[in-house]
Amino acid sequence: MLSGLRVVELSDPSGWLAGRMLADLGADVTLITDEQLRETHPYEWAAFNAGKTLAEYDESLLRDADVVIETGVTPRYEELGSPTVVWCVLTPFGRTGPRAAQRASDLSVQAQSGVMYMTGDPDRSPVACSAPTSSHHGCADAVAGIMAALLQREKTGKGQLVDVSMQEAHLMATMSRVGQWSIVGGRGKRAGALMRVGETVQREIWPCKDGYVSFGLRGGPARIPGLKRLVAWMNQEGLAPSSLRERDWDTYNHNLLSQEEVGEISEPIAAFFLTKTMTELYDAALTRGLMLAPANTAREILASRQYASRDLFVQVEDRALGVVPLVRSFVVSDAVPGAHGAAP
Structure with a gap:
């Protein structure tokens, strides 16, 4: 589907899923990141960096790329972006606004998006999902924005900036809760199970x-x-x-x-x-x-007859973890090759 598309991913773990999704679709994804993260985040590295190649920072890679994914607010887009590049910036609060330069953990973004207030038991403090859901929501929105920008580029020949705020992406997960406040003045109450x-x-x-x-x-x-x-x-x-x-x-x-x-x-x-x-x-x-x-927990997921019938998992030899089961692809299509190699 995206065979021949050159993607440079200049990101920390919060952006890795976006690059993995584009790699699943056949894009040539080059990852530029801190290699020490392989040791500190071994499971995320194996899962979200499968099918990518690793490279040192080189401005020529950014100039020649079809797509750049960047986690952080920098002037690189203005300085290095070509007229045809689709440049996606994925950050906690977006590239503009009074909070653009502020850093935030997944825990902080979950809290500030309103999702955490809705989660947990009524007699206890709000709780966060144990998985980094803010970056996962943000990465999915980033890929959707990138794909739309690529389609537009085919019509106009021009690239564009895709600005994704993880807080705003996660806000969508609250569904109607924000609207309820404006209508009935109620914040809602947690109900646990x-x-x-x-x-x-x-x-x-x-x-x-x-x-x-x-x-x-x-x-x-x-x-x-x-x-x-x-x-x-x-x-x-x-x-x-x-x-x-x-x-x-x-x-x-x-x-x-x-x-x-x-x-x-x-x-x-x-x-x-x-x-x-x-x-x-x-x-x-x-x-x-x-x-x-x-x-389901991981136990039931790996034993699932449904997943097995669709060949959802592939066995990949990871340099740090050994043989591990990885999700083949986030979508099944004849034009989607899915995971085609271990993480670098």
């Missing part, structure tokens, strides 16, 4: 025998049939109490439940889920038509 519905809290993440699954108590034409099927399955195993068997599910509306009714429904379902493994519950979801999904 629960979901706030009116004056109630209803469980969304449930423990099972060997992990957790996601299952909602929501009603409506899409959800009610699954609730009926779950109760029927529980009844087959003698674990459905009368409060579930005798409920009129056709008129069920989760928005109208009292907290006591939520408990009557949730408690036997929670007890039933604890008798099953994640695989048993997910297999039943597929065969019985339940809107349920496992909360």
Whole structure:
């Protein structure tokens, strides 16, 4: 898809995923970075730098590039960028504005984007995702911007600057929360593994025998049939109490439940889920038509029959870690070669 495209990636770990995605699409990606990061970030280095070549800083590489990815606010674009280059700058707060020159960690960007306030239990402080989600969101937006700029270059012959703020990219993950403040004046409340519905809290993440699954108590034409099927399955195993068997599910509306009714429904379902493994519950979801999904860890992902059937992982010999499984590509297409070598 991008065969022959020359990409120079002048970045720290926050930009590595963008270069990896372009490499997956067939671009020739040259990485310029601190090589000590191979030792301090071995897993990120192996995963996000696969398929790239490593080079020392050389201004001629930047002048000749089709695409440059830069993490940091510098004057290089004005000084070295050619009229046809697509130059992407990925930074915490964007290339302009009063905070442009400020540095920030992933933790700080998550906090300042509003995402962290939404995450965690209501009786505790906000928590951050353990993965660097701000840079991952930023890199995905960066690649989308780069691809759009390349398409425009085919029409005009001109390159352009793509300015990506990780804070702004992560802001999109808050969905409607910012708009809610302007409309109702509410900041929202954390609910942890629960979901706030009116004056109630209803469980969304449930423990099972060997992990957790996601299952909602929501009603409506899409959800009610699954609730009926779950109760029927529980009844087959003698674990459905009368409060579930005798409920009129056709008129069920989760928005109208009292907290006591939520408990009557949730408690036997929670007890039933604890008798099953994640695989048993997910297999039943597929065969019985339940809107349920496992909360997968790396263990389940690497053992996934779905991923295996699509050859998602390739085994790559990494110089520091040995043989490691890497995601072949973020998209499956005949024109996308995917990972074609270990990290340099």
